[in-house]
Amino acid sequence: MSPDHLDVLIVGAGLSGIGAGYHLQHHCPSKSYAIFEAREDIGGTWDLFRYPGIRSDSDMYTLGYRFKPWKDAKAIADGPSILDYVKETARENGIDSKIHFRHRVVRAEWSSDEAQWTVTAERTDTGDRVTVTASFLFMCTGYYHYSEPYTPEFPNSERFQGEIVHPQHWTSDIDYAGRRVVVIGSGATAVTLVPAMAEQAAHVTMLQRSPTYIVSLPGEDPIAKLLHRFMSPKAAYAVLRWKNVLAQAAFFHLSRRRPRFVKGLLRRGAQRQLPADYPVDVHFRPKYDPWDQRVCLVPDGDLFRVLSDGSASIETDAIETFTEHGLLLKSGKELEADLVVTATGLNLLAIGGTELAVDGEEIDISETVGYKGMMLSGVPNLAIAIGYTNASWTLKCDLTCEYVCRLINELDAKGARQATPRLAPGTPTQPFIDLKSGYVERALDRFPKQGVHAPWRLYQNYARDILTLRHGEIDDGVLQLSNPEPAVKPAEPLAA
Numbered sequence: 001m002s003p004d005h006l007d008v009l010i011v012g013a014g015l016s017g018i019g020a021g022y023h024l025q026h027h028c029p030s031k032s033y034a035i036f037e038a039r040e041d042i043g044g045t046w047d048l049f050r051y052p053g054i055r056s057d058s059d060m061y062t063l064g065y066r067f068k069p070w071k072d073a074k075a076i077a078d079g080p081s082i083l084d085y086v087k088e089t090a091r092e093n094g095i096d097s098k099i100h101f102r103h104r105v106v107r108a109e110w111s112s113d114e115a116q117w118t119v120t121a122e123r124t125d126t127g128d129r130v131t132v133t134a135s136f137l138f139m140c141t142g143y144y145h146y147s148e149p150y151t152p153e154f155p156n157s158e159r160f161q162g163e164i165v166h167p168q169h170w171t172s173d174i175d176y177a178g179r180r181v182v183v184i185g186s187g188a189t190a191v192t193l194v195p196a197m198a199e200q201a202a203h204v205t206m207l208q209r210s211p212t213y214i215v216s217l218p219g220e221d222p223i224a225k226l227l228h229r230f231m232s233p234k235a236a237y238a239v240l241r242w243k244n245v246l247a248q249a250a251f252f253h254l255s256r257r258r259p260r261f262v263k264g265l266l267r268r269g270a271q272r273q274l275p276a277d278y279p280v281d282v283h284f285r286p287k288y289d290p291w292d293q294r295v296c297l298v299p300d301g302d303l304f305r306v307l308s309d310g311s312a313s314i315e316t317d318a319i320e321t322f323t324e325h326g327l328l329l330k331s332g333k334e335l336e337a338d339l340v341v342t343a344t345g346l347n348l349l350a351i352g353g354t355e356l357a358v359d360g361e362e363i364d365i366s367e368t369v370g371y372k373g374m375m376l377s378g379v380p381n382l383a384i385a386i387g388y389t390n391a392s393w394t395l396k397c398d399l400t401c402e403y404v405c406r407l408i409n410e411l412d413a414k415g416a417r418q419a420t421p422r423l424a425p426g427t428p429t430q431p432f433i434d435l436k437s438g439y440v441e442r443a444l445d446r447f448p449k450q451g452v453h454a455p456w457r458l459y460q461n462y463a464r465d466i467l468t469l470r471h472g473e474i475d476d477g478v479l480q481l482s483n484p485e486p487a488v489k490p491a492e493p494l495a496a
């Protein structure tokens with residue numbers, strides 16, 4: 001049974017949606033809430049992706065929730081362990097009972113008269129439409145299209161007699177043992193797939209158009225092991241979290257300020273782990289600066305290991321055409337393959353594709369500006385959980401959840417029902433995400449913009465966000481708190 005009215009509707013039961021449920025229960029215990037989830041299970045990303053080796057590419061001390069210590073020795077964790085962690089959080093806190101599966105939210109209409117959203121969801125099993133009203137809408141829908149990954153058109157791919165699969169559509173029955181595999185791509189997914197598949201495949205070739213910066217870190221954090229010996233899991237987690245927050249921030253800022261120095265550091269790191277005659281500058285020297293695009297992390301140098309032992313190799317080249325037996329490259333080289341994995345990325349999607357209208361006017365999300373990186377100009381009572389691009393996702397989402405709870409409590413304290421970020425006319429804007437990756441550039445015109453100053457600018461800075469989101473004023477002169485409950489009219493005296 002779907003509820004009729006909720007104080008808060010959370011959309012999405014991934015890492016962020018389950019975190020949002022926890023925060024609401026703890027900071028706004030009197031509020032009713034439910035989670036609408038389009039899929040059949042909890043976990044989002046960590047349930048959807050099933051390709052070989054699926055793992056985090058940032059450490060779990062910062063990708064984990066602040067309120068639930070990650071106790072596993074592995075800092076870079078495999079997908080199933082992360083899924084267990086999310087499910088355990090939901091179960092331990094009774095959040096699982098709040099989830100309505102197979103409910104895809106398709107439209108939300110705000111009415112200032114009613115001070116509420118009317119939300120329409122489509123049942124993915126029956127096609128029926130369900131309507132619910134909610135005072136606040138919390139979009140925890142992730143950032144990409146679940147059913148349509150990005151696959152460029154490859155010439156003559158239909159000629160290929162082997163199998164072609166996108167990692168987002170990987171199923172457990174895909175057999176690659178003893179087969180020749182080509183992985184197209186050079187991002188986080190490709191560098192995960194190559195060492196994992198090399199264990200069983202006859203050979204794995206990573207075919208990249210251009211190189212990516214790759215850094216190797218220990219899969220198990222030696223400092224974590226040490227701290228766990230004489231500290232409680234909670235205390236050790238807090239220390240490790242801050243250690244890694246500071247290390248990530250230092251690396252990011254150093255990359256932006258001293259790119260040549262960092263380039264040299266990363267090059268030497270790769271060179272040290274590869275054979276002496278390996279063409280490092282061909283395969284590991286990108287044309288852009290570190291952190292113009294995401295830097296890829298490999299645990300314990302696993303990618304370098306399989307390149308060194310010959311079970312995998314890299315080709316930096318472009319595809320001329322697919323052939324019956326594999327790929328012909330622009331250089332004239334042919335790659336024979338039985339299986340081609342197109343690790344060509346995601347299609348970004350804002351707020352899970354939900355249409356929005358405010359007081360009868362359709363909202364074009366690309367014309368809105370992000371407020372504090374989580375609300376939209378002119379759109380009342382709606383927040384979005386979007387993580388950092390330069391650090392772990394959950395660091396920002398935990399803070400977003402805290403802020404949303406503070407905001408809901410502040411509305412109650414002020415007797416207001418509506419919180420709307422109001423953008424002054426002429427406020428300068430810029431693209432929402434400042435990464436030059438293809439998947440970002442392809443989607444920027446469908447995403448909100450950001451401003452150049454607070455509170456409209458997305459700083460991607462955890463320490464700064466702690467100050468503004470956890471401790472900053474809610475009523476900052478930009479977020480308009482309005483729309484008090486209408487006074488109840490005294491009953492008319494009955495005519496004599």
Ligand SMILES: Cc1cc2nc3c(=O)[nH]c(=O)nc-3n(C[C@H](O)[C@H](O)[C@H](O)COP(=O)(O)OP(=O)(O)OC[C@H]3O[C@@H](n4cnc5c(N)ncnc54)[C@H](O)[C@@H]3O)c2cc1C
Pocket residue numbers: 011012013014015016017036037038039042043044045046049055056057058059063103104105106140141142143144146189351352353354385387391392393394
């Ligand atoms: C392979 C991979 C590895 C990653 N590794 C890392 C990492 O190591 N570190 C890091 O910081 N980030 C990583 N990310 C980013 C990752 O997506 C986030 O870390 C995090 O899991 C996102 O959680 P989420 O709940 O916000 O979104 P998601 O995990 O995407 O979950 C969103 C949920 O919302 C549901 N949903 C979407 N639209 C609707 C709708 N309209 N109606 C109802 N339900 C809807 C979806 O079905 C899904 O269950 C990775 C991403 C991928 C794809």
